[in-house]
Amino acid sequence: MAGPDYSWLPANLQPDEANPAWMNKGDNAWQLTAATMVGLQSVPGLVILYGSIVKKKWAVNSAFMALYAFAAVLVCWVGWGYQMSFGHTFVPFLGKIDDALDQHVLLKQAFGYKFPNATMVYFQFVFAAITLILIAGALLGRMNFIAWMLFVPLWLTFSYTIGAFSIWCPNGWLAKMGLIDYSGGFVIHLSSGVAGFTAAYWVGPRTTRDRERFPPNNILLMLAGAGILWMGWTGFNGGDPYMASIDASLAVLNTHICAATSLLTWLLLDILFFGKPSVIGATQGMITGLVCITPAAGVVQGWAAIIMGLLSGSIPWFTMMVLHKKIWLLKQVDDTMAVFHTHAVAGTLGGLCTGFFANPKLSRLFYLVDTWQHYIGLAYGFNSGQTRAGFKQMGIQILGVVFIIGLNVITTSLICLLIRLIVPLRMSEEELAGGDEAVHGEEAYALWGDGEKFEKSVHNSVYGVDDPAVERKGKSEV
Numbered sequence: 084m085a086g087p088d089y090s091w092l093p094a095n096l097q098p099d100e101a102n103p104a105w106m107n108k109g110d111n112a113w114q115l116t117a118a119t120m121v122g123l124q125s126v127p128g129l130v131i132l133y134g135s136i137v138k139k140k141w142a143v144n145s146a147f148m149a150l151y152a153f154a155a156v157l158v159c160w161v162g163w164g165y166q167m168s169f170g171h172t173f174v175p176f177l178g179k180i181d182d183a184l185d186q187h188v189l190l191k192q193a194f195g196y197k198f199p200n201a202t203m204v205y206f207q208f209v210f211a212a213i214t215l216i217l218i219a220g221a222l223l224g225r226m227n228f229i230a231w232m233l234f235v236p237l238w239l240t241f242s243y244t245i246g247a248f249s250i251w252c253p254n255g256w257l258a259k260m261g262l263i264d265y266s267g268g269f270v271i272h273l274s275s276g277v278a279g280f281t282a283a284y285w286v287g288p289r290t291t292r293d294r295e296r297f298p299p300n301n302i303l304l305m306l307a308g309a310g311i312l313w314m315g316w317t318g319f320n321g322g323d324p325y326m327a328s329i330d331a332s333l334a335v336l337n338t339h340i341c342a343a344t345s346l347l348t349w350l351l352l353d354i355l356f357f358g359k360p361s362v363i364g365a366t367q368g369m370i371t372g373l374v375c376i377t378p379a380a381g382v383v384q385g386w387a388a389i390i391m392g393l394l395s396g397s398i399p400w401f402t403m404m405v406l407h408k409k410i411w412l413l414k415q416v417d418d419t420m421a422v423f424h425t426h427a428v429a430g431t432l433g434g435l436c437t438g439f440f441a442n443p444k445l446s447r448l449f450y451l452v453d454t455w456q457h458y459i460g461l462a463y464g465f466n467s468g469q470t471r472a473g474f475k476q477m478g479i480q481i482l483g484v485v486f487i488i489g490l491n492v493i494t495t496s497l498i499c500l501l502i503r504l505i506v507p508l509r510m511s512e513e514e515l516a517g518g519d520e521a522v523h524g525e526e527a528y529a530l531w532g533d534g535e536k537f538e539k540s541v542h543n544s545v546y547g548v549d550d551p552a553v554e555r556k557g558k559s560e561v
Contacts (some may be wrong), residue, residue, distance in 0.1 A: 087104070103192075106197055106198060106199065107326070109327050110326045110327055111202055114203075114325065115202055116318065117322025118208075118322065120317055120319070121209040121213065124315035124319065127311065128308050129213070129217075129308065130150055131304055131307055131311070132312060133145040133220065133420075135300060135308060136299045136363070138224070138518075139527060140517075140519055140520075141223060141224045142519065143519040143523055143526065144223075144228065144519050145219075145224070148219040148226075148228070148231055149219055151231070152212060152231075153212045156211050156212040157208055159239050159240065161204065161208075162182055163181065163240070164240065165204050165207060166180065166181040167244035167248065168211075168248050169251070169252050176255065176256055183200070189204065196325040206322060210267060214243055214267075215238065217279065219231070221279030221280060221282060221283045222279065222282055224289045224293055224419055226286050226510070228522060233506070234502060238495065238498055241494050241497075242278065242494040242495060243270075245494070246269065246270045246274050261458060261475075261476065263437050263446070265320065265323055265334065265381055265382060265449065266322075266334070266377045267319075268377045268378025268430045268433040268434045268437070269378060269434055272374045272427075273426070274491050276422050276426030277495075278491040279423065280416055280427065281495040282495050283418050283419075285499035285508060286499070287508070289417055297419075305366065309370075312370070313339075313342060313369055316338050316342070317335050317338065319338075320377060320381070321335040321338070324448075330381040330445065331381065333381050337383060337385060337388040338377075338388075340392065341373070341375060342372035343392070344392025345369065345375065345393075345395040345396035348400075349364055349365060349400050350364065350365045352400050367424075371399045371400075371429040375394065375395035375429045375433035376391055376433060378430070379437035382442060382446045382460075383441060383445065384442055387436070390436075391433065394432055395429050395433070398428065399424045399432070402424050403421055407424070434484055435477070437460070438460060438461060439461045441460030459472045461473035461474060461476065
């Protein structure tokens with residue numbers, strides 16, 4: 084039987100072997116663009132942010148932890164991670180182990196969307212990578228780098244894949260129940276916040292001196308990294324309808340509304356209670372806003388995004404600035420970048436707000452299914468007389484929070500205990516005292532003190548170590 088006749092289409096739209104009829108060039112282009120924007124959030128975004136927000140002695144180590152994770156996750160992702168997260172069902176919370184490297188897989192249509200599997204693998208990779216990089220934020224300034232090299236593939240394999248399959252894969256048990264996680268409030272942010280806090284407990288704290296004084300080495304660069312992170316969230320949330328749709332547009336706008344509102348709320352609280360507008364505080368408020376809106380981005384109204392911004396700028400501020408100093412466990416665990424507050428607390432808040440504010444019509448635009456009995460926020464359940472459906476959705480969201488917390492506490496603890504049998508989780512005292520130069524033999528800045536050149540590093544160029552035959556000039560000649 085002859086196939087459909089496409090001769091009436093313009094030449095640039097007619098399908099061929101490289102552009103099959105099921106593929107939409109616009110959707111594929113947007114999906115690749117969105118994925119690259121998310122990738123830029125990590126490299127260079129979080130590389131810059133981590134490298135500049137920490138004490139100078141840890142700038143290289145902190146940035147390198149992020150860069151390593153990005154590379155390691157990609158190799159693991161195409162090797163087995165993608166199929167375990169989105170492949171054929173092995174158990175209700177995990178897919179079968181397989182690779183994603185063969186053209187017979189990569190060039191086929193991704194689920195029911197209008198782009199190939201290769202695009203989906205790339206898009207989901209950058210989300211997996213940023214999750215590990217966010218975990219690193221809780222461990223900066225003391226984790227043994229070799230231990231981190233082991234932690235990344237182990238956590239991706241035994242924790243991330245379970246959460247992603249359960250919530251995002253159509254065959255996952257929470258996905259079938261109707262959990263709403265638009266773009267990763269559960270899978271990425273709640274997971275990274277809980278896993279980072281748990282890993283920080285097992286790794287142990289920074290040195291007393293570093294905990295007492297840990298000033299950023301470059302606030303302007305920190306803002307540059309934060310800016311890349313913020314703008315990159317356009318792809319983070321805008322890419323998750325998997326098409327260049329009106330819902331993608333709404334998700335992007337809501338993302339920035341919530342982030343801006345949250346930043347301003349945090350800023351005002353800092354001014355009211357501490358008397359000074361803090362740049363670091365504003366950055367934290369920006370992050371909590373972005374995290375909070377992530378599970379809800381395209382299924383809530385703009386006014387709900389503002390309310391969520393007010394909540395994400397105040398509740399995590401309260402847990403970080405007030406409760407953190409009063410609760411024993413929070414004081415004992417050294418969470419360097421406050422990932423628990425900015426991601427676990429804000430992610431939980433976003434997940435619950437999604438269960439309350441999810442609009443049935445917007446949910447239908449996102450899921451492309453009849454949502455009269457599913458994906459109805461509690462507020463709209465009350466309004467439409469579907470109270471039972473609203474409470475059911477809220478219950479599913481709460482179940483998702485409990486599942487992700489339990490999963491990450493258990494798997495992260497087991498992974499850390501396993502690694503501890505092989506190598507120390509924490510750096511040696513000598514490395515903790517020396518920082519980057521002791522750990523990597525490299526320093527972040529060529530100038531220090533009163534402008535004298537730093538000459539201790541053996542790596543003074545990109546070409547490697549100094550030539551021993553070349554006599555190094557003394558300080559008197561500088």
